[in-house]
Amino acid sequence: MSQELVLSAYVFLLALFLGVEVIGRVPSTLHTPLMSATNAIHGIVLIGAILVAGTADTPLLHALAFVAIVLGAGNVFGGFAVTDRMLEMFKKKPVEKR
């Protein structure tokens, strides 16, 4: 049990470092879209909601899982849609000139 937690902790820490490195030199033009995209990505927690819903066996748990799924799905779909709409406006740009 706790071995799995330690493994998760490793993954967690490595992903933390990666998260900073990977967006390292983002221009300020992209701060809002990037924030919006990462906002959509943490909607991944929907998976947690699905797993909880799949094992729920009391009315209370069912209700909790339902609320969690609605919110999580809103986060994922809304987040990606809004980001895509923001980035759509960058498409006509010819070539990055700097």
Added chain:
Amino acid sequence: MITDARAAFIDVAYLASAILFILGLKRLSSPATARHGNRLAMLAMTIAVGATFLDRSITWSPLNIGIILVGTVIGAAVGIYFARTVQMTAMPQMVALFNGMGGGTAAFVSVAEFSSLARAGTTIGAGEALSVAAGTAIGALSLTGSLIAFGKLQELISGRPIRFPGLSAINAVLFIAILALGTVLVGFNGGDLFVWLLLAVAMVLGVLVVLPIGGADMPVVIALLNSFTGIAAALTGFVVDNQILVVAGALVGASGGFLTVLMSRAMNRPLTNVLFGAFGSAAAGPAKAGEERPIRETTPEDAAVVMAYASEVIIVPGYGLAVAQAQHQIRELADELEKRGVRVRYAIHPVAGRMPGHMNVLLAEANVPYDQLFEMEQINNEFAHADVALVVGANDVVNPAARHDPSSPIYGMPILNVDQARTIIVLKRSMRPGFAGIENELFHNPKTVMLFGDAKESLVKLTNAVKSA
């Protein structure tokens, strides 16, 4: 080691998803590839969620299927509807709203998982209990904090800092209560009553922490809460033992945190100031009252003549432009000026609008060419030889007090050197102070002329006047 083919398949799918998330983020940080990056992240999400449906722990009873499908459809419909219909100017509060939803999910998943484990009589290890406690607290704080941020930006509640006596004492007590409840859960095997209490206390704290922060600082707050939700998602990954949750959550937690730092750096406001409110308290004491300083008002015709016969005009768009939805009108004005041989450029302050990059998105929507948009560092020395600086609905980012008045709450924030231009034309709705709630001495500069009115109407009048100039 892995004997279960289905479990192995899920693991491989999660691995692929993790790689796609990382590549997607990488591509998202460059303008040319950003949209593709977002698509990669969507693909990663689809793979991860799809693979989860194969998980053996899911019991496919009709009720469970119903909850999962109906819940997803409702959430998706609401999310997509808002994302599609919202005005571009309202994007920041949309991000806040979706962020709150994610935070809520993380909190409720943690609570549900804990009470289901507790009911099953499983001994909950300290590690799991800690993940549950932290995931619940951070997720709940992010939920209500984001909702308050949404309310402030949507102007459902005042954008001004809201404070009352004893607020910090209450917050301190709530914070200690969270630590205490966490300790009970981790150290003393507390039952699920304590998780519910923790959820409630953290939700109240989320409200009280964001209320006293001024509207101008909301982007930084949203970025920070975004990072929090990422961490909360990763913590739920610890609880339900799911690596893709850990990876994606941590990626968001870290990149969101980094973005928060970038943003507060662009505003030259240490994060502690944002959170514990130097802005707010200073803004409460308004500029020396009773002191009537002169301003010069102009007409669209006069202002148009100045611009029409200029050789260099630098446009400084601000939040007022966004509110008035005037990005198309400003482009028409710029086109008209260019027809007359005037060189037009745009100076974009890093925090123009309500979020860094917000202004670029709006101007791009109006098809303003990219090579006319300049960031602050690139253009700040150019103001000295510009004939006209046209300030449209910007205020705090052009306030010279940031440069020389240590008593000003925005002292030290890098600003656009608008006051160095030969003439400064300011389009503004009224003399009301900006988001930071402070007086702007630029408006009293002898080189400044003010054109009052709605930005969109003023720009239309200016454009017509330029045509006939």
